[in-house]
Amino acid sequence: MGDSSDSRPEKSAGGSRDNPRATGAVRLSDVAAAAGVAAMTVSRALNQPELVSERTRERVQRAVIETGYVPNRVAGALASSRSRMVAVLVPTVAHSLFADVVQSMTDTLACEGYQVLLGLTGYQREQEEAVVETVLSRRPDALVVAGTRHSSATRQRLEAARIPVVEIWDMSDDPLDMLIGFSHHAVGAAVAEHLLGCGYQRFGQVMADDPRSHQRAEGFNARIKAEQATRPQAGIKVTTHWADIPASLAGGRSGGAALLARMPDCEAIVCGSDTLAMGVIAEAQSRAMAIPDALAVMGFGDMGFAAATWPALSTVRIDGAGIGRLTADHLLKRFETRHHEPLHDVLDIGFEIVARQTTRAHRS
Amino acid sequence: MGDSSDSRPEKSAGGSRDNPRATGAVRLSDVAAAAGVAAMTVSRALNQPELVSERTRERVQRAVIETGYVPNRVAGALASSRSRMVAVLVPTVAHSLFADVVQSMTDTLACEGYQVLLGLTGYQREQEEAVVETVLSRRPDALVVAGTRHSSATRQRLEAARIPVVEIWDMSDDPLDMLIGFSHHAVGAAVAEHLLGCGYQRFGQVMADDPRSHQRAEGFNARIKAEQATRPQAGIKVTTHWADIPASLAGGRSGGAALLARMPDCEAIVCGSDTLAMGVIAEAQSRAMAIPDALAVMGFGDMGFAAATWPALSTVRIDGAGIGRLTADHLLKRFETRHHEPLHDVLDIGFEIVARQTTRAHRS
DNA sequence: AAGCGCAATGATAGCGCTAACATCAACAGG
DNA sequence: CCTGTTGATGTTAGCGCTATCATTGCGCTT
Numbered sequence: 001m002g003d004s005s006d007s008r009p010e011k012s013a014g015g016s017r018d019n020p021r022a023t024g025a026v027r028l029s030d031v032a033a034a035a036g037v038a039a040m041t042v043s044r045a046l047n048q049p050e051l052v053s054e055r056t057r058e059r060v061q062r063a064v065i066e067t068g069y070v071p072n073r074v075a076g077a078l079a080s081s082r083s084r085m086v087a088v089l090v091p092t093v094a095h096s097l098f099a100d101v102v103q104s105m106t107d108t109l110a111c112e113g114y115q116v117l118l119g120l121t122g123y124q125r126e127q128e129e130a131v132v133e134t135v136l137s138r139r140p141d142a143l144v145v146a147g148t149r150h151s152s153a154t155r156q157r158l159e160a161a162r163i164p165v166v167e168i169w170d171m172s173d174d175p176l177d178m179l180i181g182f183s184h185h186a187v188g189a190a191v192a193e194h195l196l197g198c199g200y201q202r203f204g205q206v207m208a209d210d211p212r213s214h215q216r217a218e219g220f221n222a223r224i225k226a227e228q229a230t231r232p233q234a235g236i237k238v239t240t241h242w243a244d245i246p247a248s249l250a251g252g253r254s255g256g257a258a259l260l261a262r263m264p265d266c267e268a269i270v271c272g273s274d275t276l277a278m279g280v281i282a283e284a285q286s287r288a289m290a291i292p293d294a295l296a297v298m299g300f301g302d303m304g305f306a307a308a309t310w311p312a313l314s315t316v317r318i319d320g321a322g323i324g325r326l327t328a329d330h331l332l333k334r335f336e337t338r339h340h341e342p343l344h345d346v347l348d349i350g351f352e353i354v355a356r357q358t359t360r361a362h363r364s
Numbered sequence: 365m366g367d368s369s370d371s372r373p374e375k376s377a378g379g380s381r382d383n384p385r386a387t388g389a390v391r392l393s394d395v396a397a398a399a400g401v402a403a404m405t406v407s408r409a410l411n412q413p414e415l416v417s418e419r420t421r422e423r424v425q426r427a428v429i430e431t432g433y434v435p436n437r438v439a440g441a442l443a444s445s446r447s448r449m450v451a452v453l454v455p456t457v458a459h460s461l462f463a464d465v466v467q468s469m470t471d472t473l474a475c476e477g478y479q480v481l482l483g484l485t486g487y488q489r490e491q492e493e494a495v496v497e498t499v500l501s502r503r504p505d506a507l508v509v510a511g512t513r514h515s516s517a518t519r520q521r522l523e524a525a526r527i528p529v530v531e532i533w534d535m536s537d538d539p540l541d542m543l544i545g546f547s548h549h550a551v552g553a554a555v556a557e558h559l560l561g562c563g564y565q566r567f568g569q570v571m572a573d574d575p576r577s578h579q580r581a582e583g584f585n586a587r588i589k590a591e592q593a594t595r596p597q598a599g600i601k602v603t604t605h606w607a608d609i610p611a612s613l614a615g616g617r618s619g620g621a622a623l624l625a626r627m628p629d630c631e632a633i634v635c636g637s638d639t640l641a642m643g644v645i646a647e648a649q650s651r652a653m654a655i656p657d658a659l660a661v662m663g664f665g666d667m668g669f670a671a672a673t674w675p676a677l678s679t680v681r682i683d684g685a686g687i688g689r690l691t692a693d694h695l696l697k698r699f700e701t702r703h704h705e706p707l708h709d710v711l712d713i714g715f716e717i718v719a720r721q722t723t724r725a726h727r728s
Numbered sequence: 729a730a731g732c733g734c735a736a737t738g739a740t741a742g743c744g745c746t747a748a749c750a751t752c753a754a755c756a757g758g
Numbered sequence: 759c760c761t762g763t764t765g766a767t768g769t770t771a772g773c774g775c776t777a778t779c780a781t782t783g784c785g786c787t788t
């Protein structure tokens with residue numbers, strides 16, 4: 001029956017704004033009136049164009065432009081229970097590795113019309129708990145969180161939310177749902193293995209005081225302990241300095257100084273991040289210690305600058321952008337298939353030791 | 365009542381779960397039933413507790429915990445036309461300066477229950493246009509965007525949205541609404557002034573190829589041109605190299621190499637960012653050029669690492685975190701007063717030249 | 729007793745959209 | 759002719775909240 005429902009005398013684009021609760025913005029029904037179709041048809045023309053005839057689709061498109069319509073996805077989300085938002089919880093974005101993840105995830109999701117709701121957990125559990133709650137109140141279609149160690153309250157909330165959850169940047173045997181990351185313990189062990197292979201024996205560590213750095217340090221120490229057991233006479237030893245978080249170049253520099261004070265005969269310093277490593281190098285350079293001859297330095301992260309410093313930094317490469325892309329792709333696939341049951345699936349993307357000029361050559 | 369073990373999802377939970385469109389989550393009305401009050405009272409107890417008697421407030425709080433209620437702010441936003449979200453549009457977060465802004469803004473807003481909807485514009489106008497549209501469809505309460513140069517379509521949409529808009533990280537005489545930033549042209553001029561004051565005459569520039577770097581380069585060149593006019597015999601000259609974006613240490617290094625090839629007698633290189641500067645320094649060190657004696661280097665941004673490198677980087681300090689905090693505070697104040705008219709207000713937060721060790725001392 | 733102000737609470741009616749079903753025209757086969 | 763099928767469109771009834779106004783109870787004045 002077409003247009004009998006709308007009162008004809010209304011003045012064109014202005015519409016019936018007599019209701020005090022209306023926002024005054026152009027609505028779907030305004031576009032529908034302009035195109036001479038029902039609101040539902042406009043909704044379909046925009047969201048499932050294949051269900052609408054070409055003629056109508058064009059009429060609607062013209063009406064959208066004419067009225068300057070911007071869809072209200074808040075209302076859409078309420079009606080359809082799909083918000084097309086993905087919550088991303090990371091400790092900080094002021095750290096290149098997490099920034100890479102957020103960047104690539106945002107880019108990938110944007111292509112499919114999804115958007116990122118950013119939450120910063122600041123390396124603290126209680127902050128994570130609060131952020132999880134506020135973020136879930138927006139009813140995101142999925143949640144991505146860095147790390148696998150959550151308070152039980154957080155775990156409960158995440159399970160109750162019944163949305164896909166991806167833990168990233170870590171490994172665990174017992175993921176909440178999907179897990180995309182790498183083993184920090186294995187990184188530490190591999191670094192130890194590599195440096196032992198280079199012939200170093202007296203090690204320092206300058207690590208940030210966060211859970212994942214602790215895991216890497218543990219992995220490192222475990223491998224070293226094994227070597228000490230095998231070759232007790234070799235004089236292998238380790239001293240560790242914990243730097244404040246967030247890790248900074250200045251923290252690396254003072255950490256390096258502190259470490260060298262405690263262990264003057266240190267041959268190689270393993271750092272919790274490339275940034276800390278740069279700080280250690282700066283400290284060494286200010287003491288005119290030759291690198292890597294007087295002191296070897298190993299970073300973590302292979303951040304953009306690592307390859308281009310002088311001397312070029314030996315480090316561990318993590319593909320942060322890859323994690324972001326994989327995570328986004330995985331989520332998009334699940335949205336498509338509407339598969340909302342937890343998977344308990346683990347994807348280890350691994351890491352790579354990149355030997356450059358701040359460590360001496362490996363005796364292969 | 366204990367907790368519900370996860371193996372058995374919602375079964376009864378007193379309510380009309382027979383409706384196929386209900387999400388199955390705990391609703392306000394479920395809490396109301398548990399507390400023995402009306403839904404509206406629960407809403408008030410949570411959002412305007414001062415309007416509710418202490419006795420009722422406590423009953424509601426207990427019911428919230430008992431039921432595990434997580435508010436649905438999508439519905440809340442639709443009903444109240446207040447989403448408590450702020451859209452933040454920056455070119456990238458994989459750049460420490462913008463990451464700082466995003467970080468501090470997110471932190472400050474989170475305290476008041478506001479959340480950040482992140483949009484990445486990738487330095488490209490058409491991408492900005494698309495991002496603005498999708499972001500506005502979420503009906504954020506305000507929008508923050510880096511830069512002042514927008515396409516006319518973008519400007520129109522932003523004006524039509526009738527929400528506070530803050531442009532940051534730049535200066536303009538004609539802001540859309542609020543503007544918090546600094547003059548890139550003035551930065552360039554001040555750097556030129558400073559380096560001339562140090563006695564340098566043959567300048568190189570390694571700049572990223574983005575609009576704001578262009579403005580700084582222009583400011584620099586303008587000041588140099590004035591000096592050339594004043595002292596035509598002095599042999600003052602400038603060569604500029606444009607590096608690809610996003611700026612990287614590697615880009616700085618190759619840019620430095622390219623510049624030195626074109627201008628072997630260059631005395632001082634001004635860089636578009638600290639990252640580029642680090643690259644130039646790395647290139648100089650690989651050529652055993654002493655810094656600052658054989659070559660002076662000036663950065664931009666005073667990123668965390670600038671003070672701690674060896675030699676410590678002379679640079680221009682921008683208070684990114686300050687911009688983020690100021691912006692957030694400003695918005696929170698406007699939300700409080702519900703002042704939604706554009707202000708056309710400009711706040712210049714300035715900058716500071718930080719002379720460290722990569723430039724020689726200023727002849728004061 | 730009636731009236732008034734005030735604080736606390738409840739009932740109602742949407743916000744702008746979409747899921748689900750209803751309708752309708754056009755056409756095929758029996 | 760009827761019936762069934764298909765594709766395009768329309769109608770209805772919410773999604774889960776909150777703005778708004780109505781109602782209630784209580785202490786106080788007149």
